[in-house]
Amino acid sequence: MSNLRVHPRIYVVGFMGAGKTSRGREMANLLNYQFVDLDQLVEAAAGKTISQIIAESGEQAFRTLELEQLKNTALFDRSIIATGGGTPCQPGAMEWMNEHGWTAWIKADIQTRIQQISNDPNRPLAFMKSEKELKALYEQRLPFYKKARQIFL
Numbered sequence: 001m002s003n004l005r006v007h008p009r010i011y012v013v014g015f016m017g018a019g020k021t022s023r024g025r026e027m028a029n030l031l032n033y034q035f036v037d038l039d040q041l042v043e044a045a046a047g048k049t050i051s052q053i054i055a056e057s058g059e060q061a062f063r064t065l066e067l068e069q070l071k072n073t074a075l076f077d078r079s080i081i082a083t084g085g086g087t088p089c090q091p092g093a094m095e096w097m098n099e100h101g102w103t104a105w106i107k108a109d110i111q112t113r114i115q116q117i118s119n120d121p122n123r124p125l126a127f128m129k130s131e132k133e134l135k136a137l138y139e140q141r142l143p144f145y146k147k148a149r150q151i152f153l
Contacts, residue, residue, distance in 0.1 A: 006031060008077040009101030013094075013148055015138050016085040016126050017117040018108035023152065024082040027104075033078045038087060041069040050084075051124045059125070063090055074100045086125065088144040098149060105148035110138050 010033070012024040021037060028035035039050055042065050046053050053062045067090050073081050081101070088094040097103050114134045117126040126134060 007102040008079070009073060010080050011073075011097040011101050011103045012080060012082045012106060013088045013097070013103055013145055014085065014106035014108065015110065015113055015141060015145070016123055017113040017120075018085075018106040020082040020085075020106050023106050024080045028080040031078075031080070033080050034076070036073065036076060036079050036081045038066065038069060038073070038081060038083045041072070042066050042084075045069055051122065054124045066090070067093060071096070086141065088147070089141050094144050094147040098147065102150065103148040104150040104152055105145045106152050107145075110135065113138075 010027065012020045012027070014020050024037075025035050027033070042053070042062070043049055045068070046065055048056070050062060053065065063086070066084060066087055070083070070087060070093060073079065083097075088097070094103070114131050117123050118129060118131070118134060120126065125137075129137075
């Protein structure tokens with residue numbers, strides 16, 4: 001692997017529950033990179049959980065914080081950054097990630113993901129949503145995920 005050139009930042013994108021965190025940690029271990037979870041950066045900056053941010057201030061306030069923290073990752077070296085499922089869908093976010101690092105899409109079976117996330121109270125944008133609503137959200141996000149430089153199944 002010594003001849004392999006790897007960008008100092010790799011952004012991991014994909015739908016909720018696709019495995020961005022677990023696969024990102026695996027990649028970080030393999031490459032001897034640090035692992036960074038964008039959701040944790042947002043929560044640390046806000047001093048609140050994402051669920052609290054959304055409940056108190058709305059999704060747009062969360063997205064604003066998320067984009068600010070995403071751009072702060074440009075200062076990181078040798079890092080795998082797991083993004084939120086909606087991060088790539090913010091205007092210009094996917095292009096920014098492609099410009100400031102490599103992007104890897106963790107592509108996962110949507111039906112399995114829906115079963116996993118729909119009853120998880122820690123996923124405020126999916127909790128108690130119908131299968132139809134979650135499939136529509138996935139279809140809305142899909143064009144952004146497809147802008148990733150690499151795809152992992």
